[in-house]
Amino acid sequence: MRDLDLFQMALGLTSPWFVQGCTFEPDKRHLEIKIDFTPGGQFACPVCGQGACKAHDTEEKRWRHLNFFEHRCDLVARTPRVKCEKCGVHQVAVAWARPGSGFTLLFEAFAMLLARQMPVAAAAQIVGEHDTRLWRLIQHHVDEVRAAEDWSEVKNIGIDETSRKSGHNYITVVVDMDASRVLYATAGKDAATVEAFAQEIKQHQGDPAQIEEACCDMSPSFIKGLGAQFENAEITFDKFHVMKLIGTAVDEVRRAEQKERPELKGSRYVWLFNPDKLKAEYEEMLAGLSLPKLNLKTARAYQMRINFKQFYNQDPVFAEDFLKRWYFWATHSRLEPMIKAARTLKEHWGGVLRWFESGLTNGILEGINSLIQAAKAKARGYRSTRYLITMVYLIAGKLEFNLPT
Numbered sequence: 159m160r161d162l163d164l165f166q167m168a169l170g171l172t173s174p175w176f177v178q179g180c181t182f183e184p185d186k187r188h189l190e191i192k193i194d195f196t197p198g199g200q201f202a203c204p205v206c207g208q209g210a211c212k213a214h215d216t217e218e219k220r221w222r223h224l225n226f227f228e229h230r231c232d233l234v235a236r237t238p239r240v241k242c243e244k245c246g247v248h249q250v251a252v253a254w255a256r257p258g259s260g261f262t263l264l265f266e267a268f269a270m271l272l273a274r275q276m277p278v279a280a281a282a283q284i285v286g287e288h289d290t291r292l293w294r295l296i297q298h299h300v301d302e303v304r305a306a307e308d309w310s311e312v313k314n315i316g317i318d319e320t321s322r323k324s325g326h327n328y329i330t331v332v333v334d335m336d337a338s339r340v341l342y343a344t345a346g347k348d349a350a351t352v353e354a355f356a357q358e359i360k361q362h363q364g365d366p367a368q369i370e371e372a373c374c375d376m377s378p379s380f381i382k383g384l385g386a387q388f389e390n391a392e393i394t395f396d397k398f399h400v401m402k403l404i405g406t407a408v409d410e411v412r413r414a415e416q417k418e419r420p421e422l423k424g425s426r427y428v429w430l431f432n433p434d435k436l437k438a439e440y441e442e443m444l445a446g447l448s449l450p451k452l453n454l455k456t457a458r459a460y461q462m463r464i465n466f467k468q469f470y471n472q473d474p475v476f477a478e479d480f481l482k483r484w485y486f487w488a489t490h491s492r493l494e495p496m497i498k499a500a501r502t503l504k505e506h507w508g509g510v511l512r513w514f515e516s517g518l519t520n521g522i523l524e525g526i527n528s529l530i531q532a533a534k535a536k537a538r539g540y541r542s543t544r545y546l547i548t549m550v551y552l553i554a555g556k557l558e559f560n561l562p563t
Contacts, residue, residue, distance in 0.1 A: 165191055169233075169254060174199025182229075189226045193235035201250045203242035204257075213238035214247050221255045222287070223262045230286060233262060259295070266295055267561035274552055277537035278545075297548050303557045309334075309341065309364035314371040314516070316396075317355075317380055318523040319347040320530055322546055323539060329547060331523065331530075335373065338522050339556040343547045352383025373518035375399035376506050395509040396520040397470055403499050404463050405430060410495035411459040421447065422456060429460050432467070459496050462488055474514040481511065526554045 166177045171193065178194035195201075195213075202209040216236045223231040233254065241247050254262045261269070265285075272281035273296050282289035314335040319328040322345075330351040332342040342355045356366045372391040374380040376399060384391055408429050416422040428436070428444045436444060448457045465484065472480050481503070488500035503510055513519070533549055540546040551557060 169193075172253070174201075175235075175253075187229045189229050189231045191223070191231065191233050193233060195236070195238065201238065201240050203240060203245055204248050204251045205245040206242060208242055208244070211240035211242050214241040215239050217249075221260060221262045222265055224264050224268060225285075259298075260291070261295060263562050266299070267559075267563065269295055270299060270559060270561060277533075278549075279537065293545060293548070296552065297544070299559055299561070300548050300551050300555075300557065303559055304551060304555070307362050309359055309362035310368070312336075312341065312359070312364060313368060314373075314518060315341070315369055315391075316373040316518065316520050316523045317352065317384075318374065318396075318520050318527065319377075320527045322543055329543065329550070331526065331550065333523055333526060335371070335518055335522060337556065340526060340550055340554040343550045345543045345547075347377070348379040349383035349386070352380060352387055356387035371516045371518055373516070373520055375520070376403070376502065376509075392512055392516065393509045394512040394516045394518045395506055396518075397513055398520055398524065400503070400510060401463075401467070403502060404466055404496075407493075407495040407499035408456065408459040408463050411493050412456040414495075415455050419454065421452070422454070425456075429456060429463075432464065455493055458491065459493050462491065462496055470513070472514075477514050478511055481507075526550075529553055 161180065162177045165180060169177070169191070171177065174195040175193055176196065177191060179192045181190045181192075182188070198212070200210050200212055203211050216238045219235055219237045221233045221235075223233050225231055235252065237250065237252065239247050239249050249257070251257055254264075256263065256266075259266065269281060269285060269287075269292055272284060273292065278292050278296065279289045282292050285292075312334050316333045316335050317330065318333075319330050321327065322329050328347040329343050329345055330347050331340055332355050333339065334341050342358050344351050344354050359366060359369075366388050367390050369388045369391045371394060372384050372388060373394045373396055374384065376395055381393065384393055409426065412422055412426065412429055425443060425447060428440045428447065431440070433441070433444065447454060448460075462484070465487075469477065469480055469484065485500050485504060488496045491497065530546075530550055530553070533553055534540065534546065537549075540549065
């Protein structure tokens, strides 16, 4: 079999296309395959699909292909424009590459595979291309697949923010809680981000009125946005954030008391974890600091936190009674941070209790957030918010790309 026939078969070319020749430069580690079409060959109109159009004129185009062994490989083709009686003159679409791309479809499929597994800069180094070109490629395919998504069956959502970089710089992520996939991500963490998602859902055969449950933290902006845009959605306040609220209050009690009680120094981590999660050294410290004779305010606040954990183990019938008793205990504790935390729960009473109906937590979002932060750490950050959002969709959007394998 001749080398040209081999390349013809390997590239899957069909009439009127054929491999016209190839050049190989070992010193430059470069292979160039030249493609042409037979004289008088006819092509389908790229606009209406009519398949009996002859070439009007030609232009030489070049595409980066998968490497030939360790050598760079380019395809070069004399690409015609056809004249359609109905549509006029247009560039024909070639089977091996998408319109406007400088890469073949197989190269793009390989680049997308690498981008899901490693930083784009590392993938660019492997394939020998500038990372900006790869980002454009990735963004095209991500945007194309997302534009075709159908959200008409989405009922339950979760909303949370994740940091883009140090400082108050965030993106908001919206997740389909049933499918565990990112639906939408955008810069910021205010009510406008929820409004933007409400507009986005309309572009995906959905309706804000179809959302029945929403899980989020007690951020006023998220609550305001959900109330304004999703009138049928019941809000569940994520139990992780509820426990964090109380844990933060305990730490505030410790920091204030530590100024007068030096025995509390170095005990911060003792009060952050449950007794069964403590290391041996901290177990001993906790036992000593919990002695009644010390009468530590921090120990009392810690007991309130441990007791509150039992709230989520209650029978739904008795959950509100339990919460009322805990609220009374906290508000009469004379510990200002605990009183403040209890009053915050009072303001969000219905959303805290809603957990017993919906069972929703932002655990899925926390898991996705860990993937995002791991990708960000590997890449040592992203040059723009758009790059980060594109990567969020790529690693957590469960997108299915229609690319050759």
